[in-house]
Amino acid sequence: MNYFERVQKQIRYIIFQRSVSMITISTGIWVTLLVSALYWVLLLYLDDGFYLIDLCMPLGVGFLFTTVATLLLSKFFGKLEEERRLFSQLRENELQLKSSLAKTYIEIINQRDEKKKLSQDHARLRGSFSNEKQQRQATQAALDEQRIFNNAVIGLTPDVILFRDVEGKVLGANENLLKLLNANDNNEVAQQLELGGVTAEAFTRGDAEVKEKLTDLTYEVHIDNLVFQMRKRPAVNAANRLVGIICYGHDITELKHEQALIEQSSQAKSNFISTLSHELRTPLNGIVGLSEILLGTGHFKADDLRNLKAINVNAVTLGNIFNDVIDLNKFERRTFAVAKENVPWPDFLESLETLARLMAEQKFLTMDYSVEGQGFDYVVTDATRLRQMLWNLITNAVKFTVKGGIGIHVKQQIVASELEVSIAVSDSGIGIDKSEQQKIFDLYYQVKGTKQATGTGIGLHVTKELCLALGGRLELQSELGKGSVFTLFFKFKKGESEKHLETKNKESLNIMLVEDVDLNILVASSMLKGLGHKVVPAKTGAEAIQTFKEGSFDLVLLDMQLPDMTGLMVADELRKIKKIPMIALTANALHEYGEYIKHDVLDVITKPLSVKKLEEVLTRYNIRNLV
Amino acid sequence: MNDVKDLLNTNYIDEFVSIAGTEPFNSAIELFNQGMDEYLNGCRKCFGSCEFEDAAKELHKLKGAASSIGLARVMKEAKVAELKLLEERDAFDLENEICVLKLMAESDLIALKTYLVNK
Numbered sequence: 001m002n003y004f005e006r007v008q009k010q011i012r013y014i015i016f017q018r019s020v021s022m023i024t025i026s027t028g029i030w031v032t033l034l035v036s037a038l039y040w041v042l043l044l045y046l047d048d049g050f051y052l053i054d055l056c057m058p059l060g061v062g063f064l065f066t067t068v069a070t071l072l073l074s075k076f077f078g079k080l081e082e083e084r085r086l087f088s089q090l091r092e093n094e095l096q097l098k099s100s101l102a103k104t105y106i107e108i109i110n111q112r113d114e115k116k117k118l119s120q121d122h123a124r125l126r127g128s129f130s131n132e133k134q135q136r137q138a139t140q141a142a143l144d145e146q147r148i149f150n151n152a153v154i155g156l157t158p159d160v161i162l163f164r165d166v167e168g169k170v171l172g173a174n175e176n177l178l179k180l181l182n183a184n185d186n187n188e189v190a191q192q193l194e195l196g197g198v199t200a201e202a203f204t205r206g207d208a209e210v211k212e213k214l215t216d217l218t219y220e221v222h223i224d225n226l227v228f229q230m231r232k233r234p235a236v237n238a239a240n241r242l243v244g245i246i247c248y249g250h251d252i253t254e255l256k257h258e259q260a261l262i263e264q265s266s267q268a269k270s271n272f273i274s275t276l277s278h279e280l281r282t283p284l285n286g287i288v289g290l291s292e293i294l295l296g297t298g299h300f301k302a303d304d305l306r307n308l309k310a311i312n313v314n315a316v317t318l319g320n321i322f323n324d325v326i327d328l329n330k331f332e333r334r335t336f337a338v339a340k341e342n343v344p345w346p347d348f349l350e351s352l353e354t355l356a357r358l359m360a361e362q363k364f365l366t367m368d369y370s371v372e373g374q375g376f377d378y379v380v381t382d383a384t385r386l387r388q389m390l391w392n393l394i395t396n397a398v399k400f401t402v403k404g405g406i407g408i409h410v411k412q413q414i415v416a417s418e419l420e421v422s423i424a425v426s427d428s429g430i431g432i433d434k435s436e437q438q439k440i441f442d443l444y445y446q447v448k449g450t451k452q453a454t455g456t457g458i459g460l461h462v463t464k465e466l467c468l469a470l471g472g473r474l475e476l477q478s479e480l481g482k483g484s485v486f487t488l489f490f491k492f493k494k495g496e497s498e499k500h501l502e503t504k505n506k507e508s509l510n511i512m513l514v515e516d517v518d519l520n521i522l523v524a525s526s527m528l529k530g531l532g533h534k535v536v537p538a539k540t541g542a543e544a545i546q547t548f549k550e551g552s553f554d555l556v557l558l559d560m561q562l563p564d565m566t567g568l569m570v571a572d573e574l575r576k577i578k579k580i581p582m583i584a585l586t587a588n589a590l591h592e593y594g595e596y597i598k599h600d601v602l603d604v605i606t607k608p609l610s611v612k613k614l615e616e617v618l619t620r621y622n623i624r625n626l627v
Numbered sequence: 628m629n630d631v632k633d634l635l636n637t638n639y640i641d642e643f644v645s646i647a648g649t650e651p652f653n654s655a656i657e658l659f660n661q662g663m664d665e666y667l668n669g670c671r672k673c674f675g676s677c678e679f680e681d682a683a684k685e686l687h688k689l690k691g692a693a694s695s696i697g698l699a700r701v702m703k704e705a706k707v708a709e710l711k712l713l714e715e716r717d718a719f720d721l722e723n724e725i726c727v728l729k730l731m732a733e734s735d736l737i738a739l740k741t742y743l744v745n746k
Contacts, residue, residue: 517688519658522651523643523695530646561684587691608694611642 013081020077024070032062160228160249162189162203163235166211166242177249180223199223202230203247210234210245220252227253263598273326280322287315306361313358320391324462327388328443331465338469339622342495343383345375345419349410352390356408359398366405368426373412376419378495385466386490390423392459393486397427401483404428419492426485432478440476508532509554509623514544514570515585516562524557524585524609531611541565545573555623556582557609558601571599581623585609631742633700634735640697640742649743655696656736662692663732667725679716683709689728698735704728 036058043054154161160177164170170190173183181199183189193200202221210217210232217232228249235244291312294300300308353369360367390408397406407426412419432440439445441464444457467474467488478484511528515521516539525535536551538544541564548556556574560567571582584596584604596604602621605613617623631637644652670685690705705728712719 517662517691519655519662519692519695522655522658526647526651526655527643530648561687587687587694607691608636608639608697610639611646 013085016081017074017078021070021074024073025066028062028066028069032059032066036062158251162247162249163244164247165244168193168204168207171244202228202249205230206232207245211242214242221249223249225253226251227256284315284319284322288312288319291315309358310362313355313362316355317391317395320388320395321459323384323388324392324458327385327462327466328458331462338382338385340380340382341622342378343381343386345377345379345492345495348383348386352387352408355391356394356406359394360406363398363401365398365401365403368405368407369409370407371410371412374414375412375421376414376492376494379419379492380495381490381492382470385470389463389466389488390425392463393425393488396459397425397429397484397486401427401429404483417494419494421490421492422487423490424485424487426483428483431480431482431484432476433480437476437478441474508534509618510534510552511536512544512547512551512553512556513537514539514541514556514562514567515559516540517559520559520607527609527611528614531614539563541570541573544570545577548574549577553580555618556580557585557605558582560584560586568595568599568601571601575600581621583617631738634698634738635742636694636697636699636702637742640739643697644743652696652743656739659692659696659698660736663689663729666692667728671721671725674712674719674721677717679712679719682721683713686712693732696739698732698739701728701732701735704731 039058040050040054044050154174157174158176159174160180161172161174162170162177163172170186170193173181173186173189177189178184181189181192183192193203198221202223205219205221206217211234214234214236216234219230221228221230229252231248231250233246233248234242235246237243291308294308295305295312349371353367356369357367394406394408405428407424409424409426410421411424412421414420441460443461445461446457464474470490472488472490475487475489476484477487511533513521513524513528513535515524515537521537521539525537528535536547536553538547539562541562544556544558544562556571558567558571562570567584567586574580574582579600582601584601585607586604587607596602603617605617640652666685666689670682670689673679673682673685686705686709690702690709693699693702693705708724708728712721712724
């Protein structure tokens with residue numbers, strides 16, 4: 001209650017009190033007067049005399065009574081009012097107390113709720129803390145196990161392991177590395193790396209590249225007569241920030257040695273096969289050639305003619321078997337290459353028919369031949385290999401047919417300046433079971449249980465490989481007991497006649513010249529451009545690789561000594577991108593010829609470059625026609 | 628007096644000039660002059676640091692450069708020097724060889740220019 005309310009209340013109280021007094025007094029006066037009047041009337045009626053005392057006595061009593069009443073009533077009402085005020089005050093206090101109590105109660109409830117919530121939070125935190133503690137303990141245990149495992153792996157591995165931070169500071173070296181470098185601890189390893197030299201370079205090579213690109217790097221190094229394959233990996237943390245470099249070195253000395261032995265053995269085998277083939281082919285060519293001459297004379301009787309044809313056919317067959325063996329060897333050594341040329345197509349098909357008839361006649365089989373559609377006069381393909389494939393298929397058709405005949409059906413059509421050709425070689429022979437139709441193209445596989453299963457077992461395998469090398473496909477349809485159809489599918493570009501070719505023989509080539517000496521670049525480029533070729537120089541191995549990727553070249557002339565890598569290393573990298581003819585340019589013959597061949601470098605020209613030497617090489621490898 | 632065929636690879640020079648012309652050949656001669664000093668200085672520096680293989684490589688480069696412009700005698704001399712340096716190493720008299728090569732190149736270049744003018 002504020003001051004004004006209190007004043008207002010006080011004023012009301014005073015007015016009330018005065019009002020009660022006024023009412024009591026006025027009531028008293030009127031009652032006094034009334035009673036007095038009645039007394040006087042009564043007195044006058046009953047008494048003879050009216051004295052002053054009779055007049056004053058009722059008034060006096062009345063006023064006395066009024067005064068007493070007024071006082072008493074005032075006191076009474078005052079008390080009453082006071083009680084009422086007190087009561088009101090008490091009520092007010094009670095209300096205030098109640099309100100205060102309610103507030104306190106609410107506060108208590110809130111506090112209780114808060115306490116409960118705190119208690120729950122506490123319990124949850126405690127639980128969470130307990131979980132976290134358990135998790136941390138579990139994680140720590142796992143980390144400890146991992147560390148033990150890692151230490152075991154690092155300790156047991158035969159490899160050398162080096163871990164350095166981003167600045168190159170040595171953070172860890174395993175026991176094998178310490179042994180290799182004759183060091184006792186990381187500090188001694190660090191000292192050796194700081195000294196520089198071959199050993200340090202072995203571990204620091206390519207650091208900048210690994211740090212910049214955040215990719216692995218693999219390379220080979222020689223350390224103390226050992227060969228290591230080094231593998232570098234950037235160590236990045238969870239935030240993908242580089243924290244160091246790990247270097248693993250795996251000793252491949254034995255492997256290299258074995259590889260060299262295998263290569264040696266393989267080379268020896270290749271040489272043997274090449275030599276043998278050459279030695280055997282010469283007399284074989286004699287047999288084929290002479291038999292063809294004799295067949296052309298027409299001097300023989302029917303029986304003798306048949307025998308002569310048999311000699312001719314068998315000699316050609318033997319020649320093809322040699323070809324298969326040589327090509328198989330080339331496939332294995334990945335040195336096989338097709339040699340496309342302009343082939344007179346109608347003549348090719350005619351000779352195919354002639355040969356097939358000859359073979360069929362030997363076993364008294366019929367030969368059905370047809371050509372459907374229009375073709376080019378000349379096509380670009382490897383005629384020798386195509387002939388070899390078809391010869392294999394025809395030989396098999398005749399071999400596996402006892403009665404009936406064989407067929408050669410050619411379908412061709414010109415589509416968008418290419419000749420689409422299918423050549424189907426069919427027979428009415430023993431057929432091939434479905435379960436064996438895929439396997440028959442496997443090397444050395446022969447269909448079991450057939451008396452015809454004689455032969456090298458490589459013919460169909462080589463045929464399929466040759467087909468793929470020429471960009472074609474080979475399909476088989478066969479039914480056991482009914483016969484087989486082997487179909488070759490090719491797309492040939494249109495070829496040109498020899499006359500037309502002569503004028504184009506000196507066609508210009510796009511040549512990449514890899515040479516670091518400006519003078520040599522000037523001289524070689526001037527000469528090559530003078531001959532009508534286009535020349536793009538590259539002065540380092542890295543530049544050569546980039547230029548090769550971006551350009552299209554017919555020939556690479558490759559210096560053997562470049563600032564950043566050897567010519568043979570460049571050759572290896574270029575080979576991975578695309579196989580095109582590469583010729584080494586060198587002042588000295590640095591390697592054995594076989595070494596160049598291993599790296600797919602066709603030949604070597606000694607500097608200075610001369611027209612004669614260049615033309616010799618271009619012609620020897622038919623480089624213009626490989627373009 | 629040396630015959631010009633002893634000093635120069637005339638077949639090569641004739642072939643080059645007939646195909647590419649004299650202008651690129653003259654540019655090649657300029658490049659050779661610049662390169663020769665670089666190779667000989669480089670050789671000297673490597674030799675001084677006992678890096679005999681690297682010193683020999685500089686002579687090898689000189690040999691290649693000489694052959695590129697048909698200086699047959701300089702090429703042979705550089706080839707012999709390269710082999711001798713690798714064999715004799717610090718016993719090799721490099722300074723003397725450098726003098727020989729420089730004099731030879733100077734004289735043979737005059738012969739080359741004369742030959743080109745007279746062609």
